[in-house]
Every structure is written in structure tokens, then in C-alpha cells.
Amino acid sequence: MDFSIARKYFYQEIHQADEQISLEKAALYLAMEEYPDLEVHAYLNALDTMAAEIEDRLPTAPYPLKVLQTINHYLYEDLGFTGNTDAYYDPRNSFLNEVIDRRTGIPITLSLVYLAISQRINFPMVGVGMPGHFLIRPDVEEMEIFVDAFHQGEILFAQDCQELLSQAYGQPIKLHPTFLQAVTPRQFLARMLTNLKMIYLNQGNLQKMVAAVERILLLYPDAAIELRDRGVLYYRLNRFTEARQDLEDYLALMPTAEDAAVIQELLDVIEGKDEG
Structure with missing residues (x-):
């Protein structure tokens, strides 16, 4: 399979x-x-x-x-x-x-x-x-x-x-x-995946961390924090086009986020790589 x-x-x-x-x-x-x-x-x-x-x-x-x-x-x-x-x-x-x-x-x-x-x-x-x-x-x-x-x-x-x-x-x-309070099936599955995401973060396993975040986003496509995290992971995996899309989507959803300036700086770095 x-x-x-x-x-x-x-x-x-x-x-x-x-x-x-x-x-x-x-x-x-x-x-x-x-x-x-x-x-x-x-x-x-x-x-x-x-x-x-x-x-x-x-x-x-x-x-x-x-x-x-x-x-x-x-x-x-x-x-x-x-x-x-x-x-x-x-x-x-x-x-x-x-x-x-x-x-x-x-x-x-x-x-x-x-x-x-x-x-x-x-x-x-x-x-x-x-x-x-x-x-x-x-x-x-x-x-x-x-x-x-x-x-x-x-x-x-x-x-x-x-x-x-x-x-x-x-x-x-x-x-x-x-x-x-009772959780919905989607909340239940998102929590399972969040556990895996944190385990793989601590292991430094970026590929499996991405897979966990991708499936959280299947459950909750507009989850801003997950979009940001996936964008950063894509960047670290040199998947710059996908990274840019996620990070731009994050800023569109969270324009006043505390880390907005940091994320914009990362987008500028990606832009520089594209131009280079």
C-alpha cells in the first residue's frame, strides 16, 4: 500500500x-x-x-x-x-x-x-x-x-x-x-496527529513531522498555526514554492500575529532564493 x-x-x-x-x-x-x-x-x-x-x-x-x-x-x-x-x-x-x-x-x-x-x-x-x-x-x-x-x-x-x-x-x-467537553472525531484525530508532530519534532524528523501536519490540515485546512509550521518545515526541506504559499496564507489569516515580522523575513529570504 x-x-x-x-x-x-x-x-x-x-x-x-x-x-x-x-x-x-x-x-x-x-x-x-x-x-x-x-x-x-x-x-x-x-x-x-x-x-x-x-x-x-x-x-x-x-x-x-x-x-x-x-x-x-x-x-x-x-x-x-x-x-x-x-x-x-x-x-x-x-x-x-x-x-x-x-x-x-x-x-x-x-x-x-x-x-x-x-x-x-x-x-x-x-x-x-x-x-x-x-x-x-x-x-x-x-x-x-x-x-x-x-x-x-x-x-x-x-x-x-x-x-x-x-x-x-x-x-x-x-x-x-x-x-x-466531548470532542468531535476530527478533534480526536487532530490530537493524535499533534502528539506525533511533537514526537517527531523532538526526534528532529522533519519528513514525518511534515506528514503529521499535512494530515492535520486535511482535518482543518485553515488552521493558521499548522500552515505556518508546515511552511517553515517546507522551507527547511528546500521546498520553497510550497513554503511561500503556506507562509503567505498564514500572514493573510494572521496579519497581526506576534511572529508576523519573522515570517515576512523568511518570505523575503525565499524570494531572494527564487531570484538567485
């Missing part, structure tokens, strides 16, 4: 109404660029099998907490899924196929496994994009509990989320109500 086909599948998946987007399919299409031989259906089947195993274990009266306990027992005790605390920034933690194969990952990808299974057993849950630590919660009216898929499916209340947020940042952080 070549790179362009994987990107095409991702594009097709995300260009649907939110309720039609399959997060697990989109995540696997992201992974296909890293793993060209990836068999998407094999991993979808694996999720189907997990859900079927859990369904067989569900109590007769499927109260939400009982359902969560059943999922937790199966995923974390029977299958041994766990948060990867030893190598948190390993990029494999961000690819759904690796998370399923290795049974370890980061909060957002373990949450994705949990969400995919809960959907298959008709127990609706949603992602919660809390800064620093992604969570999920049952989509049940008047039920304000959260699930930490990274920590063995621990059940949390809002006060627990406050403590988790402060732990993630190493200092007291006020829990704003927006931190606990």
Missing part, C-alpha cells in the same frame, strides 16, 4: 458527517503511512472479537458501572492492556495497530480502543479532550463520571480530573468546564 493511497483513504474517511466517521478506520489509515502492509480489516476484526468477548460477559442488567467493570476486567486483566509509562513518547504508542498488537499505548490511543469496543456493544461513550491527559466518559445523561483508559480504566469524578490535570502539568491548574 503506497503512501498516497493511505492518505486518500484517510481523506475519504474524514470527509463525511461527524456521525459517519469511524475513528478506528481513520486511525488505521494514519498508521498505514508508517506501516504500508497494514491490513485494516484484520485490526477491525480484532476489535470486533474483543467486543464479542465482552458482550458474552455482560451482566443481565447492564448498568453503566457494571458495563465499565466488565470492559475493564477483560481489557486490563484478561488481555493485559496497560499504559506505556516506560516509553511514553515512543511513536508506536500513537498507532492503533501497534497499540492492539503490543497492548500498550498512551491515553488517547487506549481510549480509542475502549471507544471502539463500547460502540460495538451499544454502550455509547465519548472522548474528553482534557489537556495533558485524554479521558473518555459514558454518553449517559446526568452521569458525570470519567474513565482513564491509561490507568486500567479507573473511574473518575470531576474532582479526580482536577487532580489528574495538576499532576500532568506538575503544578496546580484550574479545571475549566471546557476541559471536560
Whole structure:
């Protein structure tokens, strides 16, 4: 499977109404660029099998907490899924196929496994994009509990989320109500890609960083910061025509940005290279 086909599948998946987007399919299409031989259906089947195993274990009266306990027992005790605390920034933690194969990952990808299974057993849950630590919660009216898929499916209340947020940042952080709002599929995927972008930034891998930003821009074409970052990356990769376009678009969207003068200087450098 070549790179362009994987990107095409991702594009097709995300260009649907939110309720039609399959997060697990989109995540696997992201992974296909890293793993060209990836068999998407094999991993979808694996999720189907997990859900079927859990369904067989569900109590007769499927109260939400009982359902969560059943999922937790199966995923974390029977299958041994766990948060990867030893190598948190390993990029494999961000690819759904690796998370399923290795049974370890980061909060957002373990949450994705949990969400995919809960959907298959008709127990609706949603992602919660809390800064620093992604969570999920049952989509049940008047039920304000959260699930930490990274920590063995621990059940949390809002006060627990406050403590988790402060732990993630190493200092007291006020829990704003927006931190606990459900995320859309596009927001979910953008956060996965932003994680990869930062991992590749720290590794100095410009090519893979560009690939992450390009896919964020498929989700949000007018994301000014991503246009700027891609423009700078294109410049560093000597792709000057593309760099100029992105940086000009950034300034058009953000004419009063704090870094506008710096970006204009970079555009002047590109112009000089073109003339040379």
C-alpha cells in the first residue's frame, strides 16, 4: 500500500458527517503511512472479537458501572492492556495497530480502543479532550463520571480530573468546564496527529513531522498555526514554492500575529532564493 493511497483513504474517511466517521478506520489509515502492509480489516476484526468477548460477559442488567467493570476486567486483566509509562513518547504508542498488537499505548490511543469496543456493544461513550491527559466518559445523561483508559480504566469524578490535570502539568491548574467537553472525531484525530508532530519534532524528523501536519490540515485546512509550521518545515526541506504559499496564507489569516515580522523575513529570504 503506497503512501498516497493511505492518505486518500484517510481523506475519504474524514470527509463525511461527524456521525459517519469511524475513528478506528481513520486511525488505521494514519498508521498505514508508517506501516504500508497494514491490513485494516484484520485490526477491525480484532476489535470486533474483543467486543464479542465482552458482550458474552455482560451482566443481565447492564448498568453503566457494571458495563465499565466488565470492559475493564477483560481489557486490563484478561488481555493485559496497560499504559506505556516506560516509553511514553515512543511513536508506536500513537498507532492503533501497534497499540492492539503490543497492548500498550498512551491515553488517547487506549481510549480509542475502549471507544471502539463500547460502540460495538451499544454502550455509547465519548472522548474528553482534557489537556495533558485524554479521558473518555459514558454518553449517559446526568452521569458525570470519567474513565482513564491509561490507568486500567479507573473511574473518575470531576474532582479526580482536577487532580489528574495538576499532576500532568506538575503544578496546580484550574479545571475549566471546557476541559471536560466531548470532542468531535476530527478533534480526536487532530490530537493524535499533534502528539506525533511533537514526537517527531523532538526526534528532529522533519519528513514525518511534515506528514503529521499535512494530515492535520486535511482535518482543518485553515488552521493558521499548522500552515505556518508546515511552511517553515517546507522551507527547511528546500521546498520553497510550497513554503511561500503556506507562509503567505498564514500572514493573510494572521496579519497581526506576534511572529508576523519573522515570517515576512523568511518570505523575503525565499524570494531572494527564487531570484538567485
